[in-house]
Amino acid sequence: MGAQRRIYTLNGLPPEVIAVAFAKTSRCPDPFDKIAAELNEDKSRQFHEKWVIGYGHGSIMEHAVLSIALENVSVLLTKFLEDNRLASYTEKSTRYQVFDKEHYYKPENLMSSDLREIYEETCDFLIDKYTGLVQKMTAFMQNKYPKTADETEGVYNTKIKNKVLDNLRYLLPVSILTNLGMTINARNLRWAIVKLVSSDLKEFNEIGAELKQCADKITPTLLKHTERNEFIEKNSALLKESSNKLITGTKQPKENTVDLVEYDKNGEDKVICSILYKNTGLPYLEIKQKVINMSKEEKEDVIKKAFEGLGKFDIPIRETEMPEYVFDILMDYGAFRDVQRHRICTQINPNLDVDYGYSIPDEVIEAGMEADYKSCMEKAKETFTKIKENFPKEAQYVVPLAYRKRVLIKMNFREAFHFIRLRSGKQGHASYRKIAQNMYNLINDIHPMLGKQLVVDKT
Numbered sequence: 001m002g003a004q005r006r007i008y009t010l011n012g013l014p015p016e017v018i019a020v021a022f023a024k025t026s027r028c029p030d031p032f033d034k035i036a037a038e039l040n041e042d043k044s045r046q047f048h049e050k051w052v053i054g055y056g057h058g059s060i061m062e063h064a065v066l067s068i069a070l071e072n073v074s075v076l077l078t079k080f081l082e083d084n085r086l087a088s089y090t091e092k093s094t095r096y097q098v099f100d101k102e103h104y105y106k107p108e109n110l111m112s113s114d115l116r117e118i119y120e121e122t123c124d125f126l127i128d129k130y131t132g133l134v135q136k137m138t139a140f141m142q143n144k145y146p147k148t149a150d151e152t153e154g155v156y157n158t159k160i161k162n163k164v165l166d167n168l169r170y171l172l173p174v175s176i177l178t179n180l181g182m183t184i185n186a187r188n189l190r191w192a193i194v195k196l197v198s199s200d201l202k203e204f205n206e207i208g209a210e211l212k213q214c215a216d217k218i219t220p221t222l223l224k225h226t227e228r229n230e231f232i233e234k235n236s237a238l239l240k241e242s243s244n245k246l247i248t249g250t251k252q253p254k255e256n257t258v259d260l261v262e263y264d265k266n267g268e269d270k271v272i273c274s275i276l277y278k279n280t281g282l283p284y285l286e287i288k289q290k291v292i293n294m295s296k297e298e299k300e301d302v303i304k305k306a307f308e309g310l311g312k313f314d315i316p317i318r319e320t321e322m323p324e325y326v327f328d329i330l331m332d333y334g335a336f337r338d339v340q341r342h343r344i345c346t347q348i349n350p351n352l353d354v355d356y357g358y359s360i361p362d363e364v365i366e367a368g369m370e371a372d373y374k375s376c377m378e379k380a381k382e383t384f385t386k387i388k389e390n391f392p393k394e395a396q397y398v399v400p401l402a403y404r405k406r407v408l409i410k411m412n413f414r415e416a417f418h419f420i421r422l423r424s425g426k427q428g429h430a431s432y433r434k435i436a437q438n439m440y441n442l443i444n445d446i447h448p449m450l451g452k453q454l455v456v457d458k459t
C-alpha cells in the first residue's frame, strides 16, 4: 500500500513551533506532527536563532502568524499600518458606528506646547459638530427616504443611520481613535514595526514598541532587529530635500479627479500573448510576432473567451495581470481610507495636508448644513496651518476626512477588474464609487476589448 495521504492543521501549537515544524520538513522525512511533538519552545528558539536569525532564512518567519487587536489608535496610524500589504485588516466602520469626543489622539509634543489649546479646541469643535448634526441629518434623511412598505423598522433605521454617518464622517479629524484587527506573519510584522519605530510621529513609535512587546509573548525569538532603521530615517529626509530642490509648484484647491498617467499601450496584446504562451508553451517573442499580425476580430475573440463563464465571485485568469495602469487620484481622505485597503497594487502616498481643498457631500448642502460644514473646514485649515509651522507631521492629526489628498496607484488589469466590480457597487460610498466609475471609463477608452469585460455599476 502506498503512503497514506493526510491533511491537517497545526493550529493550536505556538506559532514558533509551527514555523520550525514546517521549516524542518525541508530536511527531515518525518510527518509534521511528529516533528512538532519532538519540539518544545526551547528547541524551536534554538532553531530560529540558528537558521532564521543567524542565516537570515526569513521566509520561515511567515509560518508564524499573529492576530493582533489594536484598540484606540488614530485613523492616521491605521493607514500607516495598513500600508503593509502582506497582511489582513478589519477596522471599525465610520458608516456603522458613531465616534465621540472622548476618543481622539493628542500628540504629546503638541500637548506640552502652546498649541495644545487650539489643537484640542479644533478637534472638539469638529467632533461636536459631527455629533450635533446627527439628529438634524437623521430628520433630513427620513424625509428624503421615507420608509417603504417592504422595509422592517430595523432595516429602515439602519439604512438611515448609514446614510447619516456616510455624510457626517467627513467632519471627523484623522486623530479620531478607532479599533483595528490585524492578522500578519512575523516576517511582515517585523518590517511593519521597523517602519513604525523609524517614523517621526510619537504615536507610531509607541505603537511599534507596543506591537513588539505584544508579539514577543507569542514569537519571542523571531522578532529580532526591530530597532529604528537608519536607512528609512535618513533616506526619507534625503529624498524630501532633493525633491524640493528639483521641483516646486503650488497646490490649489481642486475637484476630485482620476487621471490615467501611465499605461501599457499594447496591454491587450500582452494579455493575448500570455494566454497563447500558457496554452502552447511556445517562445514569447514568436507569439508576439503572430499577435501583432492578428486581426481585431481574432484578438477580440481571445479576450472574450478569457472571460466566458466568469461568475459574480470568480476571479479573472492570471494572464489579465499583464497590462498595468497608473492612476493619479485626488480624493478626500474618507475615500482614501477605503481605496488604500486594496493590496494588490503599488500606492504612493504623500502626507496629508489641506492644500487641495475639501469635498462637500451633496446631501450636506441639500440638508442645509453647508455653513456648519464649511466652518469646520475653515477652522481645521487655520489650525493645521498654525501647527504645521513647528510640527508639520503632527499637524496632520487635525485634518478632517473631507480634505483631499493625492495617491498614485499602479494596478494591473486583474486588480482593476476587482476594484471596479467591488467599488462601483451601489452598496459602497459615493466618493469611491465615482473613482471606480472613472477608472472604468479611462480603461475602456484605451483598451476597449478589455474594457468591455469590466463589470461596473454606472448608476
Ligand SMILES: Cc1cc2nc3c(=O)[nH]c(=O)nc-3n(C[C@H](O)[C@H](O)[C@H](O)COP(=O)(O)OP(=O)(O)OC[C@H]3O[C@@H](n4cnc5c(N)ncnc54)[C@H](O)[C@@H]3O)c2cc1C
Residues within 6 Å of the ligand: 086, 087, 088, 089, 090, 091, 092, 093, 341, 342, 343, 344, 415, 418, 422, 423, 427, 428
Ligand atoms: C461595502 C463595503 C464595506 C466595507 N466595510 C468595511 C469595514 O467595515 N471595515 C473594514 O475594515 N473594511 C471594510 N471594507 C473593506 C474590505 O474589507 C476590503 O479590505 C477592501 O475592500 C479591499 O478589498 P479586497 O481585500 O477584496 O481586495 P485587495 O486587497 O484589492 O485584493 C484583491 C484580491 O486579492 C486577494 N487577496 C489579497 N490579499 C489577500 C490576502 N492577504 N489573503 C487572501 N486573499 C487576498 C483577494 O482575492 C482579494 O479580493 C468594506 C468594503 C466594502 C466594499
